Structure formats: structure tokens, C-alpha cells
Amino acid sequence: MSIAFTILGLLSAGSWSGYDLKKVFAESESLPWSGNNNQIYKTLVELHREGLASQEVQQPAEGPARKVYSITKEGTAALREWLMSAPESPQLRAPILARLIAADVLSAEELDTLLARYADELRLRILGLEELQRRSAGSVAGSDRRALLQRLTDERPLRLLRDEEAWLHEIRWAVTKLEKEPRL
Amino acid sequence: MSIAFTILGLLSAGSWSGYDLKKVFAESESLPWSGNNNQIYKTLVELHREGLASQEVQQPAEGPARKVYSITKEGTAALREWLMSAPESPQLRAPILARLIAADVLSAEELDTLLARYADELRLRILGLEELQRRSAGSVAGSDRRALLQRLTDERPLRLLRDEEAWLHEIRWAVTKLEKEPRL
């Protein structure tokens, strides 16, 4: 999936230091990276070495020195090429699926407990994301295209959770129905 | 996410060799592993070493020798413990999101082309999965709980793709609308 191009994409909207990018990755639900130092600082060095990003050392009046990176002309060209290459399909990583495949070793009550706990977990995450979204709503407000794309991508992870909740509802209904039915 | 417990889960429904499991992982959309030798054979050795699975070398009348693994009592206990532990939330890996965040460097026409290509890619994958589902529909037919859980989990990846298609539709509509609108 290439974190290098993702960073290049973020640099296309402005200049950032590794520390800045770290926070972006840590707080973003849409970008599936933890935002750990190792990857980010190494990728920035790499991008600079390849001439796709330029580095400027800033010594602010207050605080420690920071290395601020900007996208270069070559970087923009590489970014555009990546953007227009064949897009990949999305992938779902749902550990619950692996559990459900094996869940036949559980009793009816145990399976019910597992599904109820999963429902709780989903609800909690949804509430958390909704709260985050509400708080950051102001920062990406705007009627320009960049703001629109930002909002639409920001909402995608929440949409997944809501759909997972709906799917779980169907499962619980189907399982309950099967358990109540007399064995044929 | 632990491929070890996932394999243990598969063993809970019957005895399989590494080669069998390899095919299961390669063909399953719900289990996010490629089914490469390295992981599977090493994990089986590990499960055997820990006493969670037993190994039986079979020399069939035809073909090469195979090592068939079965779950042990300890394995079943470990599996049940894993199943009842706190379930994790699903995670979406959608490379398109990283692109859209950077897509403001594209012209209106280029963005439109990208979204159209993504729509084509999704359609293709959906048709492929639907075909797969139709063909395997017979093999997991049954009114017992294991078959029900199998069917419900098998359908989940297709549901994601359909939702992604619907989401993409909304995006394309919003982008088109913005482009037609006179700049304020």
C-alpha cells in the first residue's frame, strides 16, 4: 500500500516535519499505520534521497530544531503517477470472522455472549469515532474540493463500523432463530 | 490476529494437512492470509510442539506421504479461551482513501477517471465473488449451526465490496455536484 506515497500525498498539501506526520497517522482512522517513528523518519530520509521531497532545517525561537519536508516537482510527478495507477480493492480485516468459523465449539449461551460482547465493542468504537468527528468537524470545514475529499474519506471508517453493526444484527437474529427452532 | 488460533479453529471441525490448510487460506476471502507455506507449516509444528494439535503421518496407497493434524483436548481448551476473549473491532484497508486525501493535485477529469476505474475494479471483484459464492453454495448447504456460521462469514467480504460501491457512488455524486456548481 506504500506509506511513501501516502506521506508524499500529505506533503502535497503543505510542509510537515516527521513529528507532524506522526501525529497525523496516529490520529487518522483512514490511514492504516500506527505512526511509529521508525517508518516515518526512515521514509522521509528515503524520499529526500530520491529527490521527491526537499528538507529544510528550522530553528524556531522556542523549542528544539525541526526538519521540515516539502514536496518537489519530481515528487509531484511521482505522486500523480501513483494516483492514476490501477486502484486496488479494499480489504476487510475482521478477526470476528475467524472466530465465527470456529464458534461451533461453543454452547448457544457462549456464542450469544460472544456476539453481545462484539456488539458492545462496536458500539463503543462508533461512539468514540462520532465524538472525534464532531470535534474535528470545524477544522476541515470548507466548500473546496480538498475539504470535501477529506470529509468523505474521514467518514469511511465510521461507515464500516455501522455496517458491521447491521451485519452483526442479522447474524444474531439468524442464530437466535436457529436455536429457537425445533431440530428437524 | 493470530493465524495459530485460526488454524486451531479449522482443526476443530476435522483433521487436515498443511497442504489442505494452504488451500483453505488461499481460497478464503474472510481469512486475510495468503496461505503461504512458511507460516502454515511453521505454525503446525508450533501447535504440535505445544501439545495443542497431534500429528499423524499417513502413507496413502497413492501419492506422497502427508502429515495430518488433529486438535487435542488442550487445543480445544485453548481455542475456547481465545473465542471467549475480548473481540477486536474490524479494520478497513482501503488504499483508495490514501489516494483521495492527495487527489486534490489532480484535475477534475483525472479525478473522474480515477473514480471510474475504481468503480470498474469493484464491479469486477463483486462479479468474481458472486460467481465463487454461487459455485460453493452447494458445499456449505445445511441447516446446522456450523453451516449457518460458515455462510454468514463467507458473505461478509462481498457485503464490504457492495457497501464500498455505494459509498463510491456518493463520492462521485458529491464531486460532480461540486464541479458543476459555480464557484462562490
Place this chain on the structure above:
DNA sequence: ACCGACATGTAAGCTGTTACATGATTCC
């Protein structure tokens, strides 16, 4: 004096992938 935020970097390790290596057997 210490804690927390700012800021950059490295080490060690786990997970996962592709590709390689070996060998039996069956079908054309």
C-alpha cells in the same frame, strides 16, 4: 526537581510475502 510536550532517531523482533528447493505421482 520532575513531568509532559516537542523533536529526531535506532534496535530488536514479529508477521507476512515471494521465491526457491525437493520429491512423488498422474496424465498427455
Place this chain on the structure above:
DNA sequence: GGAATCATGTAACAGCTTACATGTCGGT
């Protein structure tokens, strides 16, 4: 003889994570 399927395993490497290491600055 060669390709395809069955079957087990190893090597090399890419990707990603946690934890460690170092240092500045401001507030309590």
C-alpha cells in the same frame, strides 16, 4: 519427456510494531 497436482519444507526479504535512547523547553 514434460506439465500438473500433491506434499513438505527453507531462505531472503519487506513491512510494521514496541521499546529504547537522546535532547530541548515550559510549567508546577
